[in-house]
Amino acid sequence: MTERAIQSPHAVSHQRLSPVPSVLRCGVSLFGIKLCLATLGFRRTYLVIDKIVRRTPRCSNPDTDVINTIARHVITAAALQPGRAQCLEQSLALYYCLRRAGIAAEFRMGAKLNPFSGHAWVEYDGAPILEDPEHFAGFVPFPTLRS
Secondary structure: OOOOOOOOOOOEEOOOOOOOOOHHHHHHHHHHHHHHHHHHOHHHHHHHHHHHHHOOOEEOOOOHHHHHHHHHHHHHHHHHOOOOOOHHHHHHHHHHHHHHOOOOEEEEEEEEOOOOEEEEEEEEOOEEOOOOHHHHOOOEEOOOOOO
16 A cells, blocks of 8 residues: 655645636736725735635746746736736736746835835745846835735
């Protein structure tokens, strides 16, 4: 009789767990996040997203092409929606879509002083995903959000 390994729901997998979301699916996620931000505010929206993505197992070595494809799908969905999606909305949608695909992304926010401005972005393995280095320069990240 062979032993069967039992994995916790938070165990790391070696396969991508779900397919790359389409531009349409990313657009639906972005629209839902915009609606949640407008009705629930940032804190409760983040907690809802975190509760959903926490249940998705993470893959240990995702393909960077998959990460970039998901990011491009979110950006495309944002461009196709009426109204302008701010960096907060886009970053939350990207974080949600990456985490639902099993990628251990981190949602980050930060600020810079001169001129004062805030920014939200998503990191994988400590590096920002699809961020323009010139725009990103000077932002100091806030501590990582924990629910």
